[in-house]
Every structure is written in C-alpha cells, then in structure tokens.
Amino acid sequence: AKLFATTDSISRMYDDPWFIGAMHRFGIPDSTIVMYVNPPPIAAFMLPVSWLEPTTAKTVWNVANIILLLLAFQLMRSLFNVSLTSFHAPLLAALVGCTIPFLRNLQRGQIYIFMLVLVLILIQSYTNEKPFLTGFSLATLLLLKYFGWMFLLLFIVERKWKELAATFLFLVIGFAAGIMFFGIETYSAHFTTLRMAFDSHDFAITGLPNVPAFYGGLLTFHSQWNRGPVAHLPWLAEALALGTLAVALSFSLRSTSPQPRLSQPRLSQRRFMTLLTLSVIFTPLAADHHYALLIPPTFLILSRWHAKKASWAFTAALCVALLGWYPTPTIGALSGFGKLLCFPRLYAAVILWLVILRSDRHDDAATR
DSSP: OHHHHHTSSGGGTTOHHHHHHHHHHTTOOOSSOOOTTOOTHHHHHTGGGTTSOHHHHHHHHHHHHHHHHHHHHHHHHHHHTOOTTSTHHHHHHHHHHSSHHHHHHHHHTOOHHHHHHHHHHHHHHHHTTOHHHHHHHHHHHHHHHSOOTHHHHHHHHTTOHHHHHHHHHHHHHHHHHHHHHHOHHHHHHHHHHHHHHHHTTGGGGSOOSSHHHHHHHHHOOBTTTBSOOSOOOHHHHHHHHHHHHHHHHHHHHHTTOOOGGGOOHHHHHHHHHHHHHHHHHTSTTOOGGGGGGGHHHHHHHHTTOOSSHHHHHHHHHHHHHHHSOOOOOOGGGSOGGGGGGGOHHHHHHHHHHHHHHHHHHHHHHHHO
16 A cells, blocks of 8 residues: 555565565565455555554554444344344354454454455345445455455346346446556556466465365475375366365355245345355465454354254354364474364364255245
8 A cells, every 4th residue: 555655666566575675665574475466456445544654554454443343243233133132142243353253354454354344235235136236345345355256156146137237337447447546567467476376376285274275285285385295286186176166156056046935035145145155265365364254154053053952062163163263283284184184164164154055945945
C-alpha cells in the first residue's frame, strides 16, 4: 500500500529482494513477507492505514478486525436466526471470537475477517435473490484473493444467470480499475509469478492444512522443506488434487439440482456451505487464518446437533480439530507416511464437508 501511495516502482513489487528492500526503507523490519501470488488490488486494500508507522497501522487494522468481527457476529445471527437470549448466542460468539483462526488474523494482520463478512453477505444476498449484491460480494472476493470461484459453478447449476452476469460485470469493472491504477506491467509481473509458483510446485511442500499440500507432502521432494516424501511424483500429487476436487465438486453440485420443492432457504444455505468448505481446503496456500471462513458451516453443524452424548462428543472434537489450538509437526519433521500426522485440521474440514453433505441429503429426502 505504501508503494502504491508513493508510486515508487509499483510494478516491481513481485521482485522479492527489491520488495524486501522497499519494506526496510519504509520501516518494516521483516525479511520474510513478500507479495508472492497476492493479486495487486490487495495492496490498495491497506491504503487507509498506509500513512501510519507500521506498528500503529497494525494496531489500527486489528481494531478494525474486531469491529468487523462484531459485524460478522450480527450477520451470522441473522443468517441462522439466533436470538441474543438463546443458548446459541454465546456459542456463536465463542466460535467467532475465541478460536485460533481469528487470533491468527490478528497476529498476522490478515484480511480474512473482512472476507468472512463478504462471504456472509454473499450467502444472504444469494438466498434472498439479490443478484447485484451477490455479484458484487463474490467479485470482491475473487479480485482480492481469487477466492470463491466454485460459487460460479453453483450459479450455473442452479441457473442463476442474473447472479452470474452481475459477478462478471463487477469483475470486469474491478479488473479494468486495477489495470488503470496499477498498470499492465504490474499485472504481467503478478501472472508471471503465479505461473512460476505453479510450475515449481511451491504450493505442494508447505505442510499447510489444504488438499494440494496434503498430496504434495506425500509425493513431492524438496531439499529444504520436504526431504522424506513417500515418493517424488509431483505430477501424481497434482493429478490426485485435481481428481479429488472434481469428485468433491460433483457430490456438492449434485445435491444442488434445481428442483422447486428443494429450493427452501435452509437447503440452499447448506448447499452453499459445502462449496464454502471446499473453497477453503482447495486453496493452495490455505493456512490457519483461512479457516475463519469455515465458522459459518461449523456453526451450522453445532446448531443442529442431537442431544446424544456421542453427538456432543463428536461435535466438540470436530470444533477443536477445526478451530482450536494444538501442536502439529512440520512437514519436514516426519518421513514417509508419517507425514499424515501433519494435517489434522484438514481432516476435520473434510469431515465437516461430509457431515453437511449428508445432512443436506437427509433434508432433501425429508422434503420429498
């Protein structure tokens, strides 16, 4: 944002050594943070605090995050019809504000609480058939982080042409504005960096809680970060990730067939939650802070648990695995199939998806 505000060689922000040097000149003593695969518009997002000293700017942004958290809480109360006097209200408050994903957003100065607000607006506007607001919120998610492209498939399957058209309209407007403000050279450098990241299998050896990193940890060797995979077959890791994505999408979208008797808001909400869960776990660099976006589907399951001890225990364990703190080994610390121990948060997210998918189909059967 400081580079953008000072027009100081903005097109070079994807040159890592130069970018780190620029950060040092601006008084940001960090040698690990780079723009990497972030789209250029993310730089403009921090313009309101770019004139502040870095530590002060982070404090202001964290205060803004807390305000956004309160907004997210209110939106979720509306989405799930939660009264402030009900048992679910403190449960929702704890889920939103007392979990590791939220704290990681504060710690790392991330934007995923803002994105959670956008996702909640997207869900509500979609279920209430407000195509322009739906298109605006989804386009903003895509422009900032390339997040939410799976919802475009949902629009196609459910024949939501107005929502689809509105999304593309705002995408074109946003992309044109980005070109105008950042320049074609910046976008060219960004897409070059993005292609190089894919070509070099950068996403495969992170050990982060996402599907590409899961297969990559098992099947991609790296001399520094992943010395002991089961085998070095990066092409197979990519094929398995894409195959798993295709299968998961087919199950999620199959449950979204546009039948009038199944178009109740509650059913549409659950269908949306399956794709939201997949959108997080198939994001190549999804880390703890991304899991803030899984708070809505987690609460959906929490709010509908059965009064059985087994269900309480299962739901509580699932929530801890998804959103709680616990030590996990780094991907380079284990060898072979021992790397399977590095992904408990991902496993919990997959279980969450399966639970929502199963409950969705039970509701479909009951509706019939």
